[in-house]
Amino acid sequence: MPTQRPLLPRSAPAASGMSSRSVAALLDRLDARSVECHSLMVVRHGHVVAEGWWAPYSAGRPHLLYSLTKSFTSVAVGLAIADGLLSLDDRVVDVLPDHVPAGISERGRRLTVHHLLSMTTGHPADSLAEAWRLEPGDLVKGFLRLPFPEPGGTRHAYDNSTTFILARMVERVTGRGLPELLDERLFTPMGVDHAEWDRVASGAAFGFHGLHLTTEAVAAFGELLLRGGLWGDRRLVPREWVELATRRHIDTQQVEGWSDNPDALCGYGYQFWMSRHGYRGEGALGQLCVVVPSHDLVIAVTAAVPQGEEILGAIWECLLPGVDQAGSSRDDEILAERLRRLSFAPVPGLAAPERSVTARLDASAEDSALPDGTTVIVDPVDGGWLLRFGSFLDVEAGHGEWRETSPLGRPVVAAGAWQGDTFVAELFVITTPHRVRLVVDAAAGTAVATWNAVPLTGPDLALHLRSPLMTRPDVA
Known part of the structure; x- marks a missing residue:
């Protein structure tokens, strides 16, 4: 297990204007509704004010982020654009010409980086399974072979393939693998030395999922965004890109098969979801990096829940009212002890050492x-x-x-x-x-x-x- 090095300073909740009782209320809500969390970190005014892991999960252990990975790929795109190697108007067919199928449609030819980032390519739904079925060895070509019923830029449809293609475009123009680029430009300068990536059979990082980070690294990423791309006094991501990526570019609609979630209908940025408060990166089963600029607040969560709205609802209804409502030092001590004791209970029963x-x-x-x-x-x-x-x-x-x-x-x-x-x-x-x-x-x-x-x-x-x-x- 990697050695854990603090990325963010710590303070008691009261010292950063946060109510310990509101964090406790959040935990109570999760317990009452049997929401399976693995970790929670709350950052206010740049300081970690509450953190806990449900054992056997622990602070130094990276956790699969699923589609929260997409937000990191967005930053990689922003770096390539800032370096003058890519632009929002660049077309897929021009950057990846060797992946263009014969007979590609005119709408497919017009697809740009902007369309991929905002998931407005004209596909009606996620194309991943069908694109990979058409071209098992070339997802980009499979994606471009599919029909595009609507013009690019007109309608959002959540589509994993778009992020995979963005990752390949970044790699093509930079000459670096996505993990290596983000290690050099983001993770190493931040002090994150334990980013792990799942990969496709060719060895390329998925880009749309597969990144493993510790909870603190996720929280630090949120804090980097909150500070407009600054880490300490070092500019890691252009402020213009952070602002562009984390604002709404397209309305979102209820996705068939997904549960009703008010936060899913707040719009989509460039691989970021807009929220009722602020914005977020989100992965399947409740992997969250929630950024609330109006309250100088970041919340990182790892979990195993069917949908993330149970956690988001608890954040808005239990945690947010505690901002600028600092409690007593005794409240802080009670919360800290509760957070230290978080655990899944080992299986009850007997050892029966003679039985096999x-x-x-x-x-x-x-x-x-x-x-x-x-x-x-x-x-x-x-x-x-x-x-x-x-x-x-x-x-x-x-x-x-x-x-x-x-x-x-x-x-x-x-x-x-x-x-x-x-x-x-x-x-x-x-x-x-x-x-x-x-x-x-x-x-x-x-x-x-x-x-x-x-x-x-x-x-x-x-x-x-x-x-x-x-x-x-x-x-x-």
């Missing part, structure tokens, strides 16, 4: 993490268990405590217990929002292993324990 079991996995559940028929062996080892999944994966689990192993390169943190004739374990893929619940019925000799939320890049557990994750994703 062998079972066959039943993968009939839609969200199964392992192939059907996989042999599952539970053997007691050193006050916990060694969990063997076929011949390809061994994971250690603790009893009453979390135990960490990295069987395929990425860490998994697990705990388990016997509950009568059933062995139960929780396996956290700890650099992601995802975990697997293993239930072994010793009497029946069967086991199931199901995700809390199936990863957007597929259900195969082994895939998500490899580093870097490299795949062609099937993203709905």
Whole structure:
């Protein structure tokens, strides 16, 4: 796990004009509605005033950001534009001519950087799955092969392919990989030394998802934006780009299949969402970087929730009223202690150190993490268990405590217990929002292993324990 170096100064909530009771009210709301958060950081006037991680998640651990990654790609585009290598009016067909299909439509030929950034390319919905189906080895060409029913710039449709293409355009004009460019121009100057990227099979970073950062790095990114691209006295991002990227360029509409969310209807910038207050970068399952300039406030969240509006609603209704309502030092102490104690409870039950079991996995559940028929062996080892999944994966689990192993390169943190004739374990893929619940019925000799939320890049557990994750994703 990377060494954690503070990126932002700390202060008590009261010292920065923030009510500890409002943070506590936010936590109460999340608890009452069973919202699964993994971390929370609140920054006011440039100081971290509240921070907490639900163990086994922890401060130094990068967390998959899903589509919050898009906002970082936007900054990379802004850097390329500031360097004079790219412009908002540059067309895809001119920057990436080797990816242009024969017979491309006139509307496809007219698509520009502005259209990609604002997701106003004329596709009616996300094109990713169909574009990759058409051209498994060339998403850009697959995207351009699809029909464009509407003229560019007229209607917003959330589309992952647009950000992938932006990443490739930045790489073409700069001669640098997206991760290397952002390391040099953004992360290293900020002191962020633990950015990790998932990649497609060719080795290129997705651009539209796949960045892993610590919660503090996400909060620091929000603070950088809040300061107009300044980090201390150093200009990292042009102020003009921050202002352009984080203002509304197009109205947004209710997306079919997404839950009703007032913040989803506030408009879209350049790979940033507008909010009822300020703006945000947002990723699937509740990865958030919320910036509220009117209150000099940044909130970073990692989570595993079906939709982010539960968290946003709690921020607006519980946290925001506490701005400029500082409480007492005793309130601050109570909150700090509560934040220190945040945790997922290890699996309840007995150790039964003499018991072992062998079972066959039943993968009939839609969200199964392992192939059907996989042999599952539970053997007691050193006050916990060694969990063997076929011949390809061994994971250690603790009893009453979390135990960490990295069987395929990425860490998994697990705990388990016997509950009568059933062995139960929780396996956290700890650099992601995802975990697997293993239930072994010793009497029946069967086991199931199901995700809390199936990863957007597929259900195969082994895939998500490899580093870097490299795949062609099937993203709905």
